[in-house]
Amino acid sequence: MIEFNAYAIYVIFGVVILCITFNLLDMTLAVLLGLCLLTVLGVVVQKDILNAVIAAEGSLSLLFGGMVVARVLAPTGVFEIVGIRFLRMTRGSGKRFLLLLTVMVSVVCAILPNATAVILLAPIILRVCRELEVDFVGPMILTALLSNAAGLLTLVGDPATFLVGQAIGLSFMAYLKKVSLGGVLAILTLIPLMPLLFPQIWRTRRTLPADLKPAAIQRPYFCLFSLLTLAAMVGLFLVGEYIPSPILPPAAAIIGASLALLAIHGAKVEPIENVLRDVDWKTIIFIFCMMCYVEEFTKTGILGGLARSMYVAFGDNLLLAGISLLGAIGLASGFLANIPVVAASVVMTKGYLVLLQMVPEEALGAGFTAWPAQTLPVFVAMMFGGTLGGNATLIGASANLVSVGICAAHGRQVSFLTFLRYGVPATVCQLAVSAAYVWALTKLT
Amino acid sequence: MQRFLLLLFFLQVTASTGHAGETLQSVKAHGVVRCGVGDNIPGMAEKDSTGLWRGMDVDFCRALAAAVLQKAEKVSFLPLPSRARFSALLSKEIDILSRNTSLTLGREAQIGVSFVGPLLLTGQSFLVAASDAPKGLACLDKASICLVRGSTHVQNLEDLAAAKGFSYQPQMHDSIELATEAFLKGACTAFTGDALVLAAAQKHTPGGAERFALLPNIYSKEPISPVVRQDDNQWLLVLKCVLSALLTAEECGLTQEAMRSGQGAAGNAAAQSFLQRTDSLSKSLGLEPGWAGRVVAATGNYGEMFERNLGANSAYKLDRGYNKLVRNGGLMFALPF
Numbered sequence: 001m002i003e004f005n006a007y008a009i010y011v012i013f014g015v016v017i018l019c020i021t022f023n024l025l026d027m028t029l030a031v032l033l034g035l036c037l038l039t040v041l042g043v044v045v046q047k048d049i050l051n052a053v054i055a056a057e058g059s060l061s062l063l064f065g066g067m068v069v070a071r072v073l074a075p076t077g078v079f080e081i082v083g084i085r086f087l088r089m090t091r092g093s094g095k096r097f098l099l100l101l102t103v104m105v106s107v108v109c110a111i112l113p114n115a116t117a118v119i120l121l122a123p124i125i126l127r128v129c130r131e132l133e134v135d136f137v138g139p140m141i142l143t144a145l146l147s148n149a150a151g152l153l154t155l156v157g158d159p160a161t162f163l164v165g166q167a168i169g170l171s172f173m174a175y176l177k178k179v180s181l182g183g184v185l186a187i188l189t190l191i192p193l194m195p196l197l198f199p200q201i202w203r204t205r206r207t208l209p210a211d212l213k214p215a216a217i218q219r220p221y222f223c224l225f226s227l228l229t230l231a232a233m234v235g236l237f238l239v240g241e242y243i244p245s246p247i248l249p250p251a252a253a254i255i256g257a258s259l260a261l262l263a264i265h266g267a268k269v270e271p272i273e274n275v276l277r278d279v280d281w282k283t284i285i286f287i288f289c290m291m292c293y294v295e296e297f298t299k300t301g302i303l304g305g306l307a308r309s310m311y312v313a314f315g316d317n318l319l320l321a322g323i324s325l326l327g328a329i330g331l332a333s334g335f336l337a338n339i340p341v342v343a344a345s346v347v348m349t350k351g352y353l354v355l356l357q358m359v360p361e362e363a364l365g366a367g368f369t370a371w372p373a374q375t376l377p378v379f380v381a382m383m384f385g386g387t388l389g390g391n392a393t394l395i396g397a398s399a400n401l402v403s404v405g406i407c408a409a410h411g412r413q414v415s416f417l418t419f420l421r422y423g424v425p426a427t428v429c430q431l432a433v434s435a436a437y438v439w440a441l442t443k444l445t
Numbered sequence: 446m447q448r449f450l451l452l453l454f455f456l457q458v459t460a461s462t463g464h465a466g467e468t469l470q471s472v473k474a475h476g477v478v479r480c481g482v483g484d485n486i487p488g489m490a491e492k493d494s495t496g497l498w499r500g501m502d503v504d505f506c507r508a509l510a511a512a513v514l515q516k517a518e519k520v521s522f523l524p525l526p527s528r529a530r531f532s533a534l535l536s537k538e539i540d541i542l543s544r545n546t547s548l549t550l551g552r553e554a555q556i557g558v559s560f561v562g563p564l565l566l567t568g569q570s571f572l573v574a575a576s577d578a579p580k581g582l583a584c585l586d587k588a589s590i591c592l593v594r595g596s597t598h599v600q601n602l603e604d605l606a607a608a609k610g611f612s613y614q615p616q617m618h619d620s621i622e623l624a625t626e627a628f629l630k631g632a633c634t635a636f637t638g639d640a641l642v643l644a645a646a647q648k649h650t651p652g653g654a655e656r657f658a659l660l661p662n663i664y665s666k667e668p669i670s671p672v673v674r675q676d677d678n679q680w681l682l683v684l685k686c687v688l689s690a691l692l693t694a695e696e697c698g699l700t701q702e703a704m705r706s707g708q709g710a711a712g713n714a715a716a717q718s719f720l721q722r723t724d725s726l727s728k729s730l731g732l733e734p735g736w737a738g739r740v741v742a743a744t745g746n747y748g749e750m751f752e753r754n755l756g757a758n759s760a761y762k763l764d765r766g767y768n769k770l771v772r773n774g775g776l777m778f779a780l781p782f
Binding site (some may be wrong): 005042043045047050066072298299305306307308344347348350351352354355357360361362363364366367368 | 467470471474475526528529531532533535536538551552554555556557587593594617
C-alpha cells in the first residue's frame with residue numbers, strides 16, 4: 001500500500017509535469033486535476049492541505065499583498081515617473097538597461113520577498129521595454145532569475161536561506177560575512193550570460209526623445225497615501241519582527257494590501273472589485289498546489305533513508321556531500337517549491353552529520369547551535385541548491401511564476417520550454433560557481 | 446477560466462478527507478505500521494532462526510498494528526543503527542520508533558520527539574569478566590569500556606566516573622550487537638548498557654553465565670519507551686492507549702489464550718469493564734471497536750509479553766524486577782481509561 005501511494009504520487013506528478021512541459025493543459029488546471037486524482041485515490045487528506053499551508057509560511061499572503069499594492073499603485077502614475085527616470089539612466093542602451101536592472105533587482109530583492117519585489121518592479125520594467133522597443137519577456141525572466149539569486153545576499157532574502165540559517169543558528173552578520181559573497185557571485189554569473197541569452201536587447205540602441213517627461217500626477221493625495229502604504233509595508237517587512245507585538249512579513253503584506261484597498265476605495269478611483277479581479281489567482285493557486293505535492297512527497301518518507309545513503313556514499317567527505325546536495329536539491333527545486341524541499345533536506349543533512357558523529361543526536365532538534373565550522377559548507381550548499389535550482393524552470397520559484405503571469409497579463413504567454421531556454425543555462429552556470437564557492441568554504445573553514 | 450480554477454481549488458481544499466491525526470490516517474491509508482527497531486538487540490528486537498522478528502519492541506509494534514489495522518502482522522520493521530533512529534523518525538521514514546530508547550525529558554525538549562511511556566524499566570549496569578566482578582567498580586579503573594554511541598549511557602558513565610573517581614577509555618560502537626561482539630572478543634574490559642539488555646546478551650552467549658557477570662548495582666534510570674514525532678498528539682494518544690491496554694489486561698487477568706479461544710472476558714468482570722471502556726473510546730481514538738481485545742489477542746498482556754521475550758518463557762530467563770506490576774512489588778501500572 002505504501003508503494004501504491006508513493007507510485008501514485010510519482011506517476012501523477014510526472015504526468016502533470018509532462019502536461020506543463022509540452023503545454024498540453026493549462027498548468028494550474030493540470031496541477032489541480034492531479035491533486036483531485038490523488039484525493040480520489042485517498043492519497044491526499046485534509047491534514048496534508050493544512051500542512052502545506054503551514055509549510056508555505058505565508059508566502060501566498062506575500063504574493064497577494066504585493067499584487068494588490070502594485071495594482072493600486074498603477075493608477076497613481078508613480079510607475080510612470082520611476083520608469084521614465086530609469087529610462088533616462090539607460091540612455092537608450094539595452095546593455096545599460098540590463099545592467100541597471102541587475103543592480104535595482106539585487107538591491108530590492110535583498111530586503112524584500114522575491115516575488116513581491118518582482119510584482120512591484122514589473123510595471124517599471126514594462127514601461128522601459130516599451131520605450132526601448134524591446135520584448136519585455138526576456139527582462140521579466142531575467143528579473144525573476146536575478147531576484148532568486150539576490151535572495152542569497154542576506155539571511156532574510158529568501159525563505160530557504162532563512163530556514164537553513166535558522167536551523168544552524170547563523171546570525172544575520174555571520175551570514176553576511178560567510179555566505180553573502182556566494183550570492184554576489186551568483187548574481188555576477190548572470191552578467192556574462194546576458195549577451196548570449198538576450199542578444200537583441202544587449203545590442204539595442206535607441207535615441208530617447210529629448211523631452212521625455214512623465215505625465216503629471218492626477219490625484220496627488222491618492223498617490224501620497226498609496227506610497228505611504230507601500231512604505232508602511234516595506235517598513236514592516238524590515239522591522240516588523242522586532243516591534244513589541246511582532247508583525248511577520250505575511251501579515252505586513254496583508255496590512256499593506258488592506259491599506260492600499262482603503263486608498264483606492266477612499267479616493268473613489270475605481271471599485272476594489274477591479275483590483276481583486278486583477279490579482280493573479282492562477283499563479284497563487286498554482287504555487288499552493290505545488291506545495292501540496294511536496295507535502296505528499298515528504299509524506300512518503302522518500303527523503304528519510306537518504307541520510308543513511310549519504311553516510312554510505314560520502315562517508316566523512318563533506319565536500320563531496322555538499323556538492324552532491326547542491327546538485328540534488330538544485331534539481332529538486334527546479335520542479336518543486338523550494339521551501340518544503342529545503343525543510344526536508346535540513347532534517348536529512350542533520351541526520352547525516354549525526355551519523356558522522358560530528359554532532360550529538362540533540363542536533364536534530366531546533367535549538368542546537370554548536371555546529372562545527374566544517375559543517376557550514378554543507379548547509380551553504382543546501383541554501384544555494386534550494387534557491388538557485390528554482391531558476392531552471394518556470395515552476396521552480398514563485399518569482400518565475402509571477403514574472404510569467406505578468407507577461408501573460410500583458411499578452412505574452414511564456415511556455416515551459418521557452419523559460420527553460422533561459423533558466424537552464426543560467427542555473428547550470430550559477431550552480432557551478434556555487435560549487436566552487438562551497439569548495440572554497442571547505443578549504444577556508 | 447480563472448473563476449473556474451478558483452472554484453475547483455476551493456472544492457479540492459474542502460473535499461479532502463477530514464480527520465484528526467495525520468500519522469494514524471497515513472498508517473490506515475498505507476495498511477502498514479512502519480516501525481523502526483534495533484539491529485539485533487537481545488530480547489528487544491532480534492530475528493529468530495526462521496527470520497521472524499521477536500522482542501519487546503517488536504511486540505509493541507505488533508500490538509499497535511492489531512489496534513490500528515486489525516492485524517498484528519501488518520508491520521514493516523526497519524532495523525536502525527542507534528545514531529540513525531531519530532532522523533528516521535523525524536523524516537517520516539517510520540511511524541514509530543520502538544528501539545530500546547531511553548525516555549528523557551532532554552530528548553523531548555531538544556530533538557522534538559514524544560515518548561509514549563515506559564515499556565520497560567531498567568538501568569545502566571556493567572558486564573565484566575566473572576573474575577573481575579568481585580572488585581566491583583574498581584575493576585573499571587583505567588579500563589577500556591564498550592559503549593553504544595549516542596546512548597544515554599555515555600553521559601551516565603562520565604558522571605559516574607567523575608563521582609567515583611576512576612578513569613576509563615571509552616570504546617564507542619554503533620549498535621549493541623557490535624558492542625557485544627567487541628566485548629566478547631576481549632576488545633574491552635567491560636561493556637555498559639541497560640541491565641536487562643546486558644543480562645540477555647550474557648545469557649545469549651554460550652557459557653556466558655560462567656564467563657561473565659553483571660555488577661550488582663544499577664547506576665541510572667532507563668525507562669525504555671516507544672517514540673513518536675511531537676507534531677501528532679492523536680497518534681501519541683493511540684500509542685499510550687495501546688501501552689495502557691497491555692498493562693490493564695495484565696492487571697485484570699485478561700490473557701492472550703482467553704482472547705484467542707473466544708472466551709474473551711467471560712466471567713471476568715474487570716476484564717469486561719476494561720474492554721467496554723476501551724470500546725467506548727474507539728471513535729475518539731479513530732480505531733475500530735474491539736481494538737484492546739485485538740491487542741491482547743495479538744501479543745498477550747504485558748506480563749505475557751515480558752515472559753515470552755525476556756522472562757521465564759524466553760531463552761534469557763530474566764527476572765521482571767521493576768517491570769512487575771505495582772501490586773506485585775514492581776513499578777509498572779496502567780494509566781486508567
